[in-house]
Amino acid sequence: MSTVLQLSNVVKSYGDAVALAGIDLSLPDDSYVSLLGPSGAGKTTLLRVIAGFEAPESGTIRFGGREIGGVSPHERGIGFVFQNFALFPHLTVEKNIAFGLVNRDRNPVTDTEAVRRKVRDMIALVGLTGLEGRAVTQISGGQKQRVALARTLVTEPRMVLLDEPLGALDANLRTRMRSELRAIRERCGVTFLHVTGSETEALSMGDTVLVLDRGRIAQQADADTIYNRPVSPAVARFFNCYNIFFGQVDAERFVTPAGTFPIGPTVQKSDRQAYAIRYDRIAIRPAGTQAGDGEIGIEGTFLASEYTGSAITSFFTLDDGKVFEVETHLSQAAPQSYEPHGRYGLIWKKDDAIVYA
Structure with missing residues (x-):
């Protein structure tokens, strides 16, 4: 062209x-x-x-x-x-x-x-x-x-x-x-x-x-x-669909205040180190649920849900105070109710995350 x-x-x-x-x-x-x-x-x-x-x-x-x-x-x-x-x-x-x-x-x-x-x-x-x-x-x-x-x-x-x-x-x-x-x-x-x-x-x-x-x-x-595949944390943040953790790479792990995550295959070169996982790549499970092979899990406290028509966005606070968002498309699952201030497991596949390093 x-x-x-x-x-x-x-x-x-x-x-x-x-x-x-x-x-x-x-x-x-x-x-x-x-x-x-x-x-x-x-x-x-x-x-x-x-x-x-x-x-x-x-x-x-x-x-x-x-x-x-x-x-x-x-x-x-x-x-x-x-x-x-x-x-x-x-x-x-x-x-x-x-x-x-x-x-x-x-x-x-x-x-x-x-x-x-x-x-x-x-x-x-x-x-x-x-x-x-x-x-x-x-x-x-x-x-x-x-x-x-x-x-x-x-x-x-x-x-x-x-x-x-x-x-x-x-x-x-x-x-x-x-x-x-x-x-x-x-x-x-x-x-x-x-x-x-x-x-x-x-x-x-x-x-x-x-x-x-x-x-x-x-x-x-x-x-x-x-x-x-946003090329930087700034681009990922602008799309308003990624949870972004700032921290640093340590060997095969990414260390953040919210936890330490194993690094998957998607690594982007960037002038600022960060870890990003899209809202709709995350599953909500009962507290204490163990992550399976190739998965990463953290826990958070439920704050509220927001109905957007085709999806529901649920908000959680992590132990370091960070707000973490999960998007559930209603075409894929029936809406769930979560206990106010209840603890839940937040689980995603290691391969779905992007590491900026």
């Missing part, structure tokens, strides 16, 4: 605050890329630098094989969809979508019929047929999102940057729009770079998932790899 965008050692600061600390990044053409990271990681800054709204202090940006560091935003061939949609409230759906075609500096489309045809095709693509003459103040949030996307796509960019495009939508609409965005992208054959703070959204939408941490790309991989 060819590369559409390449960044090399891109640095961007605001005073003493470093937003991008030497970004190296290569994105494939014709793909959906999710950019994930905690607040303040530099996600929006990265989009703005790629789009040309911000200039980096150093580094190079190549798009479609050419360097675009000094190219103005409207000449880069890169579309941008803002979180708040940035629609013109005094224009109709049709005129909002046509705006970029008619008013761009280079090669504006002056043929009224050509504009109408292009806009009509784009309206059909994003599912807005019948709403052409409606004011954008009279349509729903999901429809506004489609208008903003159509206004960008009608100018035929090779890449589209989306800054938390689903953030303003309610939960049900967000879920529906995930699949719609993917379908629209596939029909257009362009690369989408989608910024989100939701790990669920990133994993479900991205062919490739990028994790940005403290201004650097911490990991770039497909969703399955990045979820099951």
Whole structure:
């Protein structure tokens, strides 16, 4: 697969605050890329630098094989969809979508019929047929999102940057729009770079998932790899599905304040030593249950359970005071009741853990 965008050692600061600390990044053409990271990681800054709204202090940006560091935003061939949609409230759906075609500096489309045809095709693509003459103040949030996307796509960019495009939508609409965005992208054959703070959204939408941490790309991989094999404790913690113990390796064991665990086959090189086990890899057993061959067991005191629809998350405190989480999927087992402040065994397979060393 060819590369559409390449960044090399891109640095961007605001005073003493470093937003991008030497970004190296290569994105494939014709793909959906999710950019994930905690607040303040530099996600929006990265989009703005790629789009040309911000200039980096150093580094190079190549798009479609050419360097675009000094190219103005409207000449880069890169579309941008803002979180708040940035629609013109005094224009109709049709005129909002046509705006970029008619008013761009280079090669504006002056043929009224050509504009109408292009806009009509784009309206059909994003599912807005019948709403052409409606004011954008009279349509729903999901429809506004489609208008903003159509206004960008009608100018035929090779890449589209989306800054938390689903953030303003309610939960049900967000879920529906995930699949719609993917379908629209596939029909257009362009690369989408989608910024989100939701790990669920990133994993479900991205062919490739990028994790940005403290201004650097911490990991770039497909969703399955990045979820099951996070490359560092910081990445594992961000996905909010791993119990993480900090400690140190001692021979074939990992020593933590909560206990000493034998090391399995999955060991990742990292600048901080840690031991991670996913919430849904743990079984809850009566206190005193012995771990079997290839298993690890500790005990904890039950605190509470939280129902999330498809699963139940149970919280325990370990003897060192650490809160330990266990996720039980209801498709695999009926919900269990646990005694408040009761002691329970928490058991997992040695091979399911990740050791960072």
